[in-house]
Amino acid sequence: MKAQNFSIMGSNKTKSAVEKVAQWVFTFCALCAVFAVFSITAYMIINGTPALAKVGVTDILFGTVWKPTAGEPSYGILYVILTSITGTALAIFMGVPIGVMTAVFLAEAAPKKLAKLVKPAVELLAGIPSIIYGLLGLMILNPLVYKIETFLFKDSETHQFTGGSNLISAVIVLAIMILPTVINISESALRAVPKQYKEASLAVGASHMQTIFKVMIPAAKSGIITAIVLGVGRAIGEAMAISLVSGSVVNFPLPFNSVRFLTTAIVSEMGYAADTHREVLFTIGLVLFVFIMLINVVMTRVLKGGAGNES
């Protein structure tokens, strides 16, 4: 620090003026986040509700026919909602167990050198743009699933072949996508478990595996739940990665059906939707928004509940 020839005790007037301005500026900055969240919520509601009024809540939310550009348009998004729910649930069922088990491996069962190599690689994967998962899904997964599809439905008269772009492809892409996040956070959670728990458990004669699954994982519960919440958030909010592998036709969510998610519905039609069609797309956005908020609140409550019980 070079010599500065001013005193930190300046004139009172300038000091308090500058102080006030500084405080105002900082308060304003902090309120930006609040403002942003309120604006987003407001805009989603303002833009999402007109359609509900125009077309009718039951027609939109519980209708099954999506033909927005037909002579007599129909805006039923029930299948789309079900697809997002089923797809996310399946992705979680696939991804979380593998992720948590891998975290166990990295934190407990792996040779130190391997763990040191794998952890940064997992962090790298957590950071790559999700669209790359979509690219790989398109190139590798779709043809594979198509082969399976042809095999399974060889003699079917009724199955509409999707060429590999269907729910199961999308689910696998989502599951792989949330793996790094789940692994990273679960592993940190496991490592954060106090050593005494592990040592005490081993001391009373439990095996390593028993210690891990009966003592450490429950102790790391809040961290693992955070991992799951983040995984769910990532899965339900993903749009670009699955838009090219899911088929984009509004259907009931069966594994080998071409399907449309809440997110892909917005992405594929927002570019060109007009009037009521556009308003319904915002309603879809609103439904998605509500889901995310619900999940966040419910999961955090479960988390708080769990942690509360422990302490």
Added chain:
Amino acid sequence: MKKKSVKFLGLILAMTLTAALMTGCGETTEATTEAAAETTETAEVATEAVEETAEVVEEAAVEEVTVEGSISMAGSTSMEKLANAIAETFMEKYPSVTVTAEFTGSSAGIESLTAGSVDIGNASRELKDSEVTAGAVQNIVAIDGIAVVVDTANTVTGLTKEQLVGIYTGEIKNWSEVGGADQAIVVIGREAGSGTRGAFEELLEIEDLCVYSNEIDSTGAVLAKVASTAGSIGYVSLDVVDETVIALALDEVEPTVENIKAGNYFLSRPFVMATLGEISAQSEAVQALFTYLASDEGKQLIETVGLITVD
């Protein structure tokens, strides 16, 4: 103390400078386009003289005129190749003009046009009555064929109109029913707002009756999907067809430029570059663009892209 106030002043100065620059840039373009008003009138007279001599020459007279400004286009993905080619050659000819294009689908393009957010709306179909009443003027710049494509492993080389209708309405499900191998048909099409889909379904009179297994967002993507999925069928703009797919003959007429010009191939539609109001009421830059398109140079460009010129 001095340093603080200097810093604040500097910050404010920087902010005002940036603000001024940003607004300044916008203003200069408007100012120059108005100044160019007089010169472009002379430019139009000059270009007409060029056309009359029937020589594609870069006249010194034309180069003296500086057309400035920006042109924004939005719309059909089928017109992407044409729009990009036009943008490039036009910007080379008139370096002070910026031409940008977004590919959002025909219906979206016209909607952006009538909303006033773009100068030209690209549609790969004729304008609807509602669009004309909203002020869009239909300027047909080229004719395009819609090619029905299959993957290269498919042995089928042609279909009748009835067979095509049967496939797309879901009645014919297997290639063996139309003379091919025993393979399920994967029916691929465009999204609901697509001009290509609108034209396709209208020409075959199967609007709202199509059963798709995949609804894809752009002509290029349909091409890619068909090329990589065995047993698939799809419809694309003729100018994107390449060796990765086979274009089927319909009613024994091959999809070629000659057949379309002669009127034998029935799947053709106009490429419309719509403007809000007549061309003569547009900005100088836009008028120059349409003059260019009508010139021999422009027509040659259209044919190089793979389309049919309008006489």
Added chain:
Amino acid sequence: MSLERKKKRISDVVLLWLVYISAFISILMLVGIVSYVFIKGIATINWEFLTTVRSSIKETNGIAGNILNTIYIIVLTLLIATPIGIGSAIYLNEYAKPGRMVRIIEFTTETLSGIPSIIFGLFGMIFFGNTLGFGYSILTGALTLTIMILPLITRNTQEALKTVPQSYRSGALGMGATKWYLIRTILLPSAMPGIITGIILSIGRIVGESAALLFTAGSGYLLPASTEGYLSKIMESGGTLTIELYLRMAKGQYADAFGIALILLLIVLGINFLTKYLSRKFDVRVDRR
């Protein structure tokens, strides 16, 4: 007694095998993804790819315009978001008294980080694009991304500020320094490593964004034609690397897509190294969410 031990051992063995299999699957994915992208992408990357733009007339197919757009968006977003994020953190850590205000602000910051990017994209499209009239432009994209990365910068700055010992503050205030002076000359410099980490993490997030940019920054791919063009580019549509990847992938130009994917992978790798290096060197606590 011996029967009991055998039963326990079986479940142990099963669990251990499950752990090994899961780890194997995960590691396979890891290695598979990285190597696949590398192998498929390395062939496409050459000087021409990196310095030309898509042109059917000149028959080039590069991504120079997109690289420029990505740089523009990173710089613009950081220019706007960093002051706001740091200001936010300073307020929360230095000025605010624990109470409802703080809880609301922290709750909304948490919420913001949980909203999916497609919703930001929708909001950005209507608010910045339509209402404020910026249309499809890099500015619209940057403003949208600003609200997305705000939580990241705020949280990391907060963490950094928390590590500054309380004695610094009391000492300075005891000598009569004003709060603003304290923040400017003592707190911010000490918290700089954490702030920089937050910035680097944000760059990673920005580079990987696609859904939020599709309807805000658009898909422009050309390089500016003149020097003024470089400034006015901010108001024009500009597709970043991820958007370009999506478009090429959709059109079936897989070789190009993998080339872009490899570049993105290398960028993320670089960012990860930087973050690790900085956090180790300056002993910084990193919050990645």
